[in-house]
Amino acid sequence: RKKFKGFKYYDKRFLNKSFDPGNKYSIPYFWGTLGIVYNDKFVKRSEVESWDQLWSSKFRDKILLVDSARDDFAFSLISMGKSVNDKRPADVQAAKAKLDALMPNVKAILDDEIVMYMVQEEAPIGITWSGEASEMIAENKHLHYVIPKEGSNIWFDNLAIPETAKHFKAIxxxxxFMSEPKNAAQNAEYVEYSTPNKGAIKILPKSVTGDQQFYPSNKTLKNLHVYSDLGQKWTQIYNDLFLEFKMTSR
Structure with missing residues (x-):
């Protein structure tokens, strides 16, 4: 740790997370959220500011979901006022039942092709990560990203040193080098993901760092939650229930 000089450049809000207390093993590289992308030609922002609004009958066959058990269960659990890391059987079953109730509004459940579908306006609403949302928005000016008011997940791409590493001087x-603000800023502009590097934020244009779609306020940040490792048993339960949800007849 003494050989790494870059911690001073990182925003403390993105350090010391539950998956790595004290950042003993990792440093944040990029970060983002789970949220709602909408097309302003068909949907008003006021119609998608809450997760619960997704269940409205006016969105029948209009929503694309990202193919991720953890993320789709997360927004269902949050809409019920529950934790994204819930392990109570009744809560998880209730979240599954609520997802089942959403199925009439779901047009498709997709992987990375959700970006293309939203850009080409195959659907007016998509549930995805902020990183993919930024790609969509860059390709279609009518697309916007919302972090619902009840809160959401905050995710991190991290840098870590493998146990089998040998070339520590180079590492x-x-x-x-990557933690130097000028390099982190250039990297963030190229990748178009949110940087946790506070030095880079000072360098980046205000048009980037002032965009609350991807650099939300402290109030919003405090309402974002990191996923905990559910363990093998509960990961399997979530995955099995998600598979059942995907097989639900419409």
Whole structure:
């Protein structure tokens, strides 16, 4: 850790998370959220500011979901006022039942092709990650991203040193280089993901860092939750229930 000089550049709001207390093993590279993308030609922002609004009958056959058990269960659980890391059988079953009730509004459940579908206006609403949302928005000016008011997940792409690593001099040189604000800023502009590097944020244009779709307020950040490792048993339960949901007849 003494060989890594870059911690001073990182925003403390993105350090010391539950998956790595004290950042003993990792440093944040990029971060983002789970939220709602909508097309302003068909949907008003006021219609998608809450997860619960997704269940409206006016959205029948109009929503694309990302193919992710954890994320789709997350917004269902949050809409019920529950934790994204819930392990109570009754809560998880209730979240599954609520997802089942959403199925009439679901047009498709997709992987990365959700970006293309939203850009081409195959659907007016998509549930996805902010990183993919930024790609969509860059290709279609009518698309916008919302983090619902009840809260959501905050995710991190991290840099870590593998246990089998050998070339530590080069590794630390790389990590220190990537943490330099000017390099982190250039990287963030290229990748178009949110940077946790506070030095880079000072360099990036206000048009980027002032965009609350991808750099939300402190109030919103406090309402975002990191996923915990559910363990093998509960991961399997979530996955099995999600498979049942995907097989639900419409």
């Amino acid at each position: 630390y040189k790389f990590l220190n």
